[in-house]
Amino acid sequence: MKDGRVGRQDLAGDAEKGVGVTGAEQGAALQRLLWDPDLAADYLDVQVRNGWVRLTGEVEYQFQSDAAFNHVASLAGVTGVTNEIKVIEALSP
Numbered sequence: 001m002k003d004g005r006v007g008r009q010d011l012a013g014d015a016e017k018g019v020g021v022t023g024a025e026q027g028a029a030l031q032r033l034l035w036d037p038d039l040a041a042d043y044l045d046v047q048v049r050n051g052w053v054r055l056t057g058e059v060e061y062q063f064q065s066d067a068a069f070n071h072v073a074s075l076a077g078v079t080g081v082t083n084e085i086k087v088i089e090a091l092s093p
Contacts, residue, residue: 025048025051025075026048028075028077029048029072033071033072035071038064039059039064040059040060041068043057043058044056051079052079052080053072053075053078053082055084055085058088059088060089061087065083065087069081
């Protein structure tokens with residue numbers, strides 16, 4: 001969430017070490033999150049390593065975190081998901 005946009009972490013170092021990093025899985029996960037209008041996907045980051053997806057960032061409601069998890073968990077090639085999305089309650093105006 002470094003710049004407030006859906007982002008991909010730089011895993012090039014892992015690829016050079018022979019750790020399986022697939023851009024296709026990462027791209028699919030990002031697209032799946034962007035597709036859902038109920039998610040504030042601008043504040044989520046996705047990392048993929050060996051089919052394992054790690055979600056980080058912030059959302060306003062628990063259902064958004066759950067939806068992000070469900071979206072990426074159902075993708076082909078995903079072997080597991082670590083959901084580290086924080087639920088930050090929105091302040092009332």
